[in-house]
Amino acid sequence: MLQPVEWIRWVVKPLLFVAALIPLALLLHTAVNDQLGANPIETINRYTGDWTLRFLLITLAVTPLRKITGWQMLIRLRRMLGLFAFFYVCLHFLSWIWLDQYFDLDAMFKDVVKRPFITLGFTCFLLLIPLAVTSTNAMVRRLGGRNWQRLHRLVYFIGVGGVVHFLWLVKSDITQPLIYGVILAALLGFRLWDRRRQQTAAAPAMR
Amino acid sequence: MFIQKPADIRPSEITDKKIYLERRRFLRAAGIVAASGVASGLLLPPVSEAGQKLAGVRKSAFRVDDKLTDYKYITSYNNFYEFGTDKSDPAKNSKNFRSAPWTVTVDGEVKRPARYQIEDLLKHHPLEERVYRLRCVEAWSMVIPWVGFPLADLVKRVEPTSRAKYVEFTTLHDPAQMPGQRPGLLGAGLGWPYVEGLRLDEAMHPLALLAVGLYGEVLPNQNGAPIRLVVPWKYGFKSAKSIVRIRFVEQQPVSTWMKSGPREYGFYSNVNPAVDHPRWSQAAERRIGEDSLFSPKRKTLPFNGYAEQVASLYTGMDLKKFF
Numbered sequence: 001m002l003q004p005v006e007w008i009r010w011v012v013k014p015l016l017f018v019a020a021l022i023p024l025a026l027l028l029h030t031a032v033n034d035q036l037g038a039n040p041i042e043t044i045n046r047y048t049g050d051w052t053l054r055f056l057l058i059t060l061a062v063t064p065l066r067k068i069t070g071w072q073m074l075i076r077l078r079r080m081l082g083l084f085a086f087f088y089v090c091l092h093f094l095s096w097i098w099l100d101q102y103f104d105l106d107a108m109f110k111d112v113v114k115r116p117f118i119t120l121g122f123t124c125f126l127l128l129i130p131l132a133v134t135s136t137n138a139m140v141r142r143l144g145g146r147n148w149q150r151l152h153r154l155v156y157f158i159g160v161g162g163v164v165h166f167l168w169l170v171k172s173d174i175t176q177p178l179i180y181g182v183i184l185a186a187l188l189g190f191r192l193w194d195r196r197r198q199q200t201a202a203a204p205a206m207r
Numbered sequence: 208m209f210i211q212k213p214a215d216i217r218p219s220e221i222t223d224k225k226i227y228l229e230r231r232r233f234l235r236a237a238g239i240v241a242a243s244g245v246a247s248g249l250l251l252p253p254v255s256e257a258g259q260k261l262a263g264v265r266k267s268a269f270r271v272d273d274k275l276t277d278y279k280y281i282t283s284y285n286n287f288y289e290f291g292t293d294k295s296d297p298a299k300n301s302k303n304f305r306s307a308p309w310t311v312t313v314d315g316e317v318k319r320p321a322r323y324q325i326e327d328l329l330k331h332h333p334l335e336e337r338v339y340r341l342r343c344v345e346a347w348s349m350v351i352p353w354v355g356f357p358l359a360d361l362v363k364r365v366e367p368t369s370r371a372k373y374v375e376f377t378t379l380h381d382p383a384q385m386p387g388q389r390p391g392l393l394g395a396g397l398g399w400p401y402v403e404g405l406r407l408d409e410a411m412h413p414l415a416l417l418a419v420g421l422y423g424e425v426l427p428n429q430n431g432a433p434i435r436l437v438v439p440w441k442y443g444f445k446s447a448k449s450i451v452r453i454r455f456v457e458q459q460p461v462s463t464w465m466k467s468g469p470r471e472y473g474f475y476s477n478v479n480p481a482v483d484h485p486r487w488s489q490a491a492e493r494r495i496g497e498d499s500l501f502s503p504k505r506k507t508l509p510f511n512g513y514a515e516q517v518a519s520l521y522t523g524m525d526l527k528k529f530f
Contacts, residue, residue, distance in 0.1 A: 037294075037295075038495045039284060039493060040500055041493065042347075044500075115485075117486060168486070171292075172292065172397050
């Protein structure tokens with residue numbers, strides 16, 4: 001019989017790893033079968049962007065879920081989920097510089113400077129890099145838990161930035177970005193509520 | 208007459224032989240049908256269902272030699288927000304749209320205002336096939352064989368008064384049939400009905416077309432059945448679909464997109480690689496169904512390649528200001 005920790009390591013995490021690759025597998029399957037539609041590049045770009053946002057939200061859901069269910073083991077899945085958000089944003093970025101812009105550096109530079117939604121998306125991508133780089137245990141130790149946590153609070157900004165990036169892109173129908181926005185607000189709102197709750201709980205004890 | 212400069216034609220852009228032969232066969236068949244109709248003293252009743260062949264269509268000299276975009280892409284990748292904002296929505300949500308009977312009201316500053324049944328228009332105006340480039344404001348493009356008649360013919364027919372300076376086009380407003388017109392989340396979305404406009408001289412330009420078909424067949428609902436505007440030198444959204452009213456006015460109409468985003472959409476909206484949409488560049492475009500995943504975009508041409516024909520309409524105008 002596996003210990004809970006081993007169970008997470010040898011069963012849950014491998015399963016999650018495979019599951020997180022399913023969106024990519026579906027995309028490749030669609031591409032191979034020439035089913036990406038009239039504008040394949042737009043399809044790929046939107047699809048990888050959608051999955052980046054989804055993985056960001058799933059990652060941000062770990063802490064609230066852990067606190068609500070009391071199942072502390074969930075924290076062990078957070079790094080992998082976050083890295084998958086990074087993985088999909090890399091694909092998203094790659095689909096932009098390669099398929100969409102075809103490495104036209106001049107045009108890309110202009111886009112980043114002139115288009116607020118691209119400026120923001122690009123900024124969030126850049127900000128995700130240090131988070132991915134410092135995701136290893138060794139890096140957590142090197143930075144020290146406190147600094148590491150401070151750095152990784154960037155993900156709140158990145159989450160908001162990602163949703164606004166989407167919102168600024170759409171022409172008139174804001175339903176989709178709004179759905180992401182509401183979920184994100186709930187996840188961040190939970191944290192605020194939880195902190196206040198802890199503070200009020202801690203206050204009498206300090207006296 | 209509209210003569211294409213051969214310089215920008217690549218062999219890959221030349222119409223497929225299969226399509227060419229099919230077109231030939233179709234034109235011959237259409238000719239026979241038309242002839243028999245004339246011979247028997249009455250024209251065939253106009254067809255009204257998408258996919259039905261249109262009779263009596265003559266091939267026109269207004270054609271670019273670019274490779275035609277596949278029918279399946281033209282009819283599955285649509286911006287027609289009345290039926291939803293996703294590109295695949297119009298094809299899905301317009302299946303039961305009733306495009307017949309259909310009346311087009313022509314009024315305003317004209318000597319002969321009229322309410323035309325679509326059949327009247329088809330009977331009165333000979334149909335022709337024209338192959339135009341279509342450039343969407345979202346930086347993609349298609350090449351479409353439209354069937355229709357010159358807007359100028361209708362303009363002349365109703366005799367605009369001297370006060371008519373602009374022409375305003377209104378799309379059907381019918382939320383029961385057009386789900387995209389129902390109130391959205393938090394009131395988001397465009398204002399209805401959809402309104403577009405042209406200056407009178409633009410409307411009189413021989414390139415401006417009222418289309419009733421594509422690929423020789425009755426216009427599918429998702430493409431703006433039964434009658435839509437096609438202004439090939441302007442971004443696609445200028446070409447109003449499912450038109451119910453054409454009004455001649457003195458003041459410049461305020462279009463739906465101008466109301467929605469005055470900074471992003473101007474009245475003229477001529478295709479112009481030098482004037483960016485605030486959120487994306489207009490310098491290049493993606494040709495639907497043609498370029499591979501790994502090919503760069505193609506350069507967008509001023510006035511969508513129709514500069515020779517239409518640039519004179521805008522002499523002396525600052526096109527950065529009048530975008």
